[in-house]
Amino acid sequence: MENLQCQCGHVNPPGTKLCESCGRSLTEKEQNSKLVDMRYEGTARRSQTYNKSIIDKIWNFFSSVKVGVSIIVVLLVAAAIGTILPQQAFVPATTETAIKDYYADTYGSIGRAYHFLGFHDLYSSYWFIALVGMLAISLVIASLDRFVPLYKSLKNQRVLRHPSFMDKQRIYANGPGTEDTLQKAETKLKELKYKVRTEKNGLLAEKGRFSRWGPYVNHIGLIIFLFGVMLRMIPGFYIDESLWLREGETRAIPEVPGYYLESKNFELENYTGEGGEEIFGEALDRVGTVAKNYQTDVVLYQTAEGALPGAADGQEVVKEYPIRVNQPLKFDGYAIYQMDYRLDELRAMTFALTNKETEESLGELTIDLINPEDTYELESGSTVELLGYYPDFSGFENGEPQTATPLPNNPGFLVKLTTSETPEGETSFITIQNTVEPLGENEYKLSFLSVETRDVSGLTVRKDSTLPILGLGGLIFMIGVAQGMYFNHRRFWIQQKADGTILLAGHTNKNWFGLKKDLDQVVDYASLPAYTDQQDEIDKVEKAEKDGEALS
């Protein structure tokens, strides 16, 4: 394509609609229309100019508003589909097959289809992410396609425009003026906070140009936000670990080197409806129990400098803190959240070694259910040897005891009891409320005395270094939205011809009412000719024609 030379001598890039210098219409369409299209100042947008190479086609595709809106609508519908049934993250199943079965069992054929189509994990699906990616590309290309020419054009705009540009503006006036009209107009416009430039016999008054950048600024904000979200995939930016911490236990914090956490106490408090809570009585009667507080009192330790990692004596207390919902423990860019709990997990069981017949006790032993010892020596000289420990006993398989989980929910012990009377030892398999003697009748047994329990806190360890970037994106978006929506770009061009005639044109990107209010003041003060709103004129004519049609 060739450059377009205007009658005024200015050479415009191909695709230009209004001469960059004088504003003359360069295309037949613009020449024939009553009002010029001022949306992008009549500049050459790449997407409207080239359509040959594959790059042109891609560029044109993504710069179109229609395509952008279509992507938004498709995303919106997809997002809605994802809420028809719960996403897999909210489903009480963890393995691939269990999840599949859950959908089929709970929701029948609908659930099966939903799972088959991958809607159970819709928001992490490739196509959904691809859609978001397309939206991002569209944001960038559509913005560049418009911003670059618009910026150039507004930066280089001339004061004097050709009369054919002026009379195709929506606000237009043409009439006699006095000698000082231009000067007075300039004074008044400056008073109204317009930036005024003059050249020879004309002036250009402008206000609020920055509002034209609003859309691009808010798109930049969105791009920064999406960029921040993408950053989480890079290792080091984002950590999401869970930590089950028992009361009294100290554990290394996963993915947080050098830090340890001890739980002093876990507390679950419910509303009682008493002591200042009487007002909630009615609600509590209706719904039952309502939790008031989940809290883990923790101590945070850090490995002292120079100490060997893991050495217990090399730890320094960093902070004691009650972690509650909405009040995570924060340190060094990490945060630890109260997310879950298990009450009364078995901690230790105490038994007495007794003679079955005489019920005489040879001593007591306490088995720690998390770290049991191999052998327990009793005062009487008897020993209890722990041959096998099954924290969550689930039955026998091929004669072997099995454990379902490593959690002490239903502990089973295979023990060998040795006393002075039974130096060979007797074997016994003990579970809660049940004893099996696999190798024949025993003389001694372990009788259950007591159990100790404790609470377990479910904590989440989180680091998210992308948050400042996301915050920045959000802030820029909001600034851009306000900038574009609550301000507008107003311009007046005024020229005085040699014979004293005044030509006046006005344009704003929105809020014509406000523009006219400004202009009324200037017209009054500088006795400019009365202006017309040419859009109104056109509308009137159209309406009259329409009414005419209706009548005939």
Place this chain on the structure above:
Amino acid sequence: MTLADISSNLLYVAFIAYLIATFVFGGAVKGNKEGTFKSEKRWGAVAITITLIGFAANLGYFFTRWGATGHAPLSNMFEFTTAFGMTLVGGFIILYFLYKTPVLGMIVLPVALLIIAFASMFPSEVSPLIPALQTNWLAIHVSTVVIAEGILAISAAAGLIYLLKVVDLNKKSKQRFWLEAIMYSLVLVLGFVVASTFFSATGYEADFTYVDKEGTESAITYAMPPIFGMNEYVALTEDAMTPLIETPALVHAGKLTTVLWSVIVGTILYWLIRLIFRKRIAAILKPFVKNVNLQLMDEIGYRAIIIGFPVFTLGALIFAMIWAQIAWSRFWGWDPKEVWALITWLFYAAYLHLRLGKGWQGEKSAWLAVIGFVIIMFNLVAVNLIIAGLHSYA
């Protein structure tokens, strides 16, 4: 009288004031017999005064309840929905003083009344806050959202007025059908209110046990005669109506029963109105909008969205994310409520691009504004009551 009692009495006052103001606004726009609209100004002034009194009482309800409960009254279905009715009226008052349009009041106030009545069907006793809600972010996040939704809903009201004026009701068309569908769905809300009030006034209750979708036995109390029975239900209340249809465990028959009763009562009401007036509801309203300036309505609708959209972004996305990060350790978790907030946001983003980029003004814009309100209501009602998630209150 306790603070809580004062609070609920103030809500009654607000309700009655809005009810009276609706009719005065209606009278104001209808004009006098001579066809001059001098009375519009005078009666409009009376109506807005009554509205302001109602709104003051409504604010009084809000803050006395805040005082009584010790937390911002935005924590459950009753409180949030009532606040939505309040911000809707608040949004209207702002736009009334900007544009002096009584006709907007004639549409907004009855909708606000319906919303407040709808809210009152949910348990309204003062309830304690669960740990996740015990933070100032409750007040910050939820109040911003409810204000934004109130303002956005005004654009739907302006859109509705626009459509009432431009849609030709004498010719069969898709527009005519959907306009009447909007009216019908508003009557259905009234149906729900009437049915709930009737059955609770007569003290209807029926207890059942049933087997839920996880296979465990649960209990349920119906507040309306059970048309649908829960999965493998057993009636505990004697001489209660035997459910006509038993539903599979996936469907909550109790909620379905409420919906069906609302539809039945609402449909009866709708046809009663049609029989009495012998025309469509849209046609009943048509004379009230004959004096409407279409360009102004279009402008109000757009203005409401450009005010509401940034506020919504701030409240429903930005504040929401900040709080979610503090309470749930992640700023976004694809919880249904979060997703629907995003959908609402995307929808209004599409509206703005279509309007500013594609020149969708006037009727197209009006339809979009109405759809926006439908999405907001869906997020409020369906997502809370049907789709379970972290935000399920009532």
